[in-house]
């Protein structure tokens with residue numbers, strides 16, 4: 001589509017003649033706008049295309065439980081072909097059987113995402129399954145070690161860094177050619193509210209999530225030229241196996257509710273619906289954003305339980 005025709009379909013009120021009087025600097029900006037208008041008008045011409053992942057391919061790390069599992073099911077439900085991984089073959093095989101019986105197009109690999117060689121193998125598998133093209137990369141694997149900072153050992157520090165940050169950095173590097181080849185890539189990171197606010201005994205884990213947040217923004221700018229978007233979701237407490245133990249303490253749970261304006265825990269599907277939206281063509285102008293899924297926890301200021309009597 002020519003520059004003028006593309007702009008015309010994008011903003012019909014602009015007359016073609018008005019384009020000729022713009023400076024050359026401005027016309028460069030128009031050209032790039034036309035490119036996106038042209039691609040959006042060809043790929044999203046009907047509402048169904050904007051809200052569908054049919055024909056798209058996705059890799060979700062850590063997809064057998066919790067948030068990752070909900071993401072696998074949400075993306076497959078929107079029509080994507082999904083590949084996932086976990087460290088337990090028993091659990092992965094059980095999930096694959098269940099997804100198969102539900103008619104969801106999901107495949108899987110055993111992979112410890114914190115191990116470099118296993119990441120290399122995972123991306124090789126994904127590349128051969130999906131013909132060298134990947135539309136969606138969900139960097140979901142993460143871990144937590146709750147300890148006061150002075151008690152964190154060197155080994156624990158390394159485990160947090162390698163699982164939560166080095167692994168996602170390397171997977172992005174490895175997946176870049178596949179995402180670029182797809183022509184329309186989307187990366188979503190599972191961050192945490194701990195990347196924004198202080199949570200007790202989680203200074204190092206919070207630092208890894210803060211690193212993810214800045215990496216999200218930097219990749220959004222660096223890889224925009226390859227039509228790869230980069231966003232993150234930042235949950236507060238979501239009912240999963242990771243936090244089962246800490247939330248089994250009733251007093252602790254009460255404190256969680258008191259800090260959460262919506263007064264409840266999140267469900268994995270509260271996160272997966274946002275992740276799916278960030279992968280859909282409908283969100284194709286959103287990049288570099290970190291969105292909290294937290295019942296309002298991160299914006300909660302001072303809300304005393306006791307009202308001061310009015311005079």
Ligand SMILES: NC(=O)c1ccc[n+]([C@@H]2O[C@H](COP(=O)([O-])OP(=O)(O)OC[C@H]3O[C@@H](n4cnc5c(N)ncnc54)[C@H](OP(=O)(O)O)[C@@H]3O)[C@@H](O)[C@H]2O)c1
Pocket residue numbers: 061062063064065066067068085086087088091111112113114140141142143163190191192193234235236237238239240241242243
């Ligand atoms: N739940 C929350 O309240 C919460 C809040 C904020 C952020 N998050 C973040 O959300 C993400 C998912 O957490 P979740 O609560 O859903 O955890 P989860 O219930 O423990 O599930 C984790 C999933 O990832 C897999 N996994 C874990 N480590 C892995 C590794 N090294 N390599 C490959 N697969 C691995 C697990 O399977 P295997 O164990 O079999 O490998 C499982 O499928 C994490 O990044 C976490 O930091 C969670």
